[in-house]
Amino acid sequence: MHNIVIVGGGAGGLELVTKLSKLVGQKDNINITLVDARLTHVWKPLLHEVVSGSLNLIENEVNYLIHSHQNNYNYIYGSLINIDKNDQSIDIEIHSLSHPEQKCVRNVKYDTLVLALGSISNDFNVPGVIDHCYFLDSPEQAKTIHDKIFMSYLDIKQEVIPVDPEYHVAIIGGGATGVELVSELIELKNQMAKTLFKELNQIKMTFTVIDASDRLLMALSPNISKEIEKSLKTMGVNVLKNAQVVSIDADKIYFADGSELAANLKIWAAGIKAPQVLESLKDFEKDKIHRLKVYATLQTYSDPNIFAFGDCANCQLDATQPPLGARAQVASQQADFLCTSLMNRISNKSLPMFKFNEKGSIVSLGQKSAVGEIFNELSIYGKLARTTYDALYRVHQVNIHGAKHTLQLTKRDSITKNLLKNLKLY
Numbered sequence: 311m312h313n314i315v316i317v318g319g320g321a322g323g324l325e326l327v328t329k330l331s332k333l334v335g336q337k338d339n340i341n342i343t344l345v346d347a348r349l350t351h352v353w354k355p356l357l358h359e360v361v362s363g364s365l366n367l368i369e370n371e372v373n374y375l376i377h378s379h380q381n382n383y384n385y386i387y388g389s390l391i392n393i394d395k396n397d398q399s400i401d402i403e404i405h406s407l408s409h410p411e412q413k414c415v416r417n418v419k420y421d422t423l424v425l426a427l428g429s430i431s432n433d434f435n436v437p438g439v440i441d442h443c444y445f446l447d448s449p450e451q452a453k454t455i456h457d458k459i460f461m462s463y464l465d466i467k468q469e470v471i472p473v474d475p476e477y478h479v480a481i482i483g484g485g486a487t488g489v490e491l492v493s494e495l496i497e498l499k500n501q502m503a504k505t506l507f508k509e510l511n512q513i514k515m516t517f518t519v520i521d522a523s524d525r526l527l528m529a530l531s532p533n534i535s536k537e538i539e540k541s542l543k544t545m546g547v548n549v550l551k552n553a554q555v556v557s558i559d560a561d562k563i564y565f566a567d568g569s570e571l572a573a574n575l576k577i578w579a580a581g582i583k584a585p586q587v588l589e590s591l592k593d594f595e596k597d598k599i600h601r602l603k604v605y606a607t608l609q610t611y612s613d614p615n616i617f618a619f620g621d622c623a624n625c626q627l628d629a630t631q632p633p634l635g636a637r638a639q640v641a642s643q644q645a646d647f648l649c650t651s652l653m654n655r656i657s658n659k660s661l662p663m664f665k666f667n668e669k670g671s672i673v674s675l676g677q678k679s680a681v682g683e684i685f686n687e688l689s690i691y692g693k694l695a696r697t698t699y700d701a702l703y704r705v706h707q708v709n710i711h712g713a714k715h716t717l718q719l720t721k722r723d724s725i726t727k728n729l730l731k732n733l734k735l736y
């Protein structure tokens with residue numbers, strides 16, 4: 311019996327466990343287990359749509375218990391807290407759902423361990439960030455921001471408390487997350503000001519995206535950055551570049567040049583680091599943000615029985631290039647690669663080397679538009695780009711549900727959208 315344990319059922323881990331279970335089929339000498347700290351999976355690139363209310367969270371959650379039953383693998387609901395390389399086992403902390411104060415630690419043996427733990431926001435130890443900013447790392451956090459915005463809008467409408475004539479939203483981080491989020495929030499505000507919350511027109515609302523570098527979306531080409539900045543400005547977003555945040559308090563954001571910005575709602579999306587558990591693990595080679603260093607086989611530097619991929623891995627395929635970025639595209643291609651690779655490993659064949667195939671990037675600008683570059687060259691804009699962007703989620707759904715099921719989900723989503731007349735009401 312070969313025990314494969316995959317920890318983390320996110321954009322990469324869930325695709326891997328689904329495909330691997332299909333490949334393994336009824337073979338009774340391979341046992342596949344998925345461990346995840348959550349009961350349900352939501353594709354992380356959709357979180358900004360949960361914030362704005364464009365996406366129905368419940369309809370887009372995948373229940374791991376049901377999915378594991380349908381796809382023939384084991385699922386353990388719990389958090390990885392330790393790895394014992396010598397014993398080839400991991401400790402998983404499991405909290406009781408009915409008695410939250412009670413928990414136990416379960417030890418699980420592995421022959422092959424795959425870590426796909428994702429990443430969390432990096433506050434870079436800037437004072438005040440943890441206490442005064444919201445983060446966008448999980449569906450719960452996205453829902454919290456959503457509720458905060460709706461409650462503020464409702465307060466303005468109903469004048470429950472004295473209404474401030476100004477409301478300022480600041481997003482720190484001008485990468486894809488920050489840009490996509492601010493576009494959704496502007497679209498939400500415009501839509502609400504025309505329909506349910508006309509009172510919003512009576513107050514001055516501002517939306518600001520802040521970045522320490524001299525352009526937005528540093529990971530994309532300067533042309534795309536320019537185009538995105540132009541589009542954001544047209545939408546009414548203030549863009550602050552070369553603006554290094556040095557501290558934050560309840561009312562303001564303070565910058566290195568001595569300037570400050572008033573902000574009622576502050577969302578921090580300025581960078582990532584590996585989850586806490588990797589920070590605490592000893593005897594593993596890691597980078598500055600605690601990601602596990604891996605070879606092109608995706609085996610960790612520290613142990614050939616342990617693989618890591620997606621956001622939690624530092625995978626540098628070419629010494630002259632930076633490590634692969636924290637993107638769903640990378641996690642998905644690595645999941646695909648690992649299916650073949652793990653089957654080779656079980657059959658004692660040599661392991662292949664991962665090659666990344668850059669397919670381009672698309673950044674959404676609200677529900678109707680997007681900007682992107684594909685195949686390193688071709689830039690796409692507007693509705694076509696947005697349709698391509700939507701297709702990326704459908705590809706993820708095909709990978710975890712199959713084509714037929716995804717077609718049904720697509721039909722359902724289109725009916726719901728029509729019923730709600732595209733209002734952001736989730």
Ligand SMILES: Cc1cc2nc3c(=O)[nH]c(=O)nc-3n(C[C@H](O)[C@H](O)[C@H](O)COP(=O)(O)OP(=O)(O)OC[C@H]3O[C@@H](n4cnc5c(N)ncnc54)[C@H](O)[C@@H]3O)c2cc1C
Nearest residue numbers: 318320321322347354355389390427428620621636637638
């Ligand atoms: C708002 C937003 C928009 C984005 N947009 C894009 C985009 O347009 N295009 C793109 O390519 N990328 C985008 N990304 C990045 C993309 O979401 C990530 O690169 C991708 O999700 C990484 O996949 P992963 O499998 O490594 O991790 P994740 O998808 O984050 O999954 C990690 C899983 O590990 C589990 N886990 C974590 N810790 C533990 C533990 N200790 N024990 C057990 N389980 C654990 C989590 O519950 C989770 O299920 C976006 C991210 C955000 C936040």
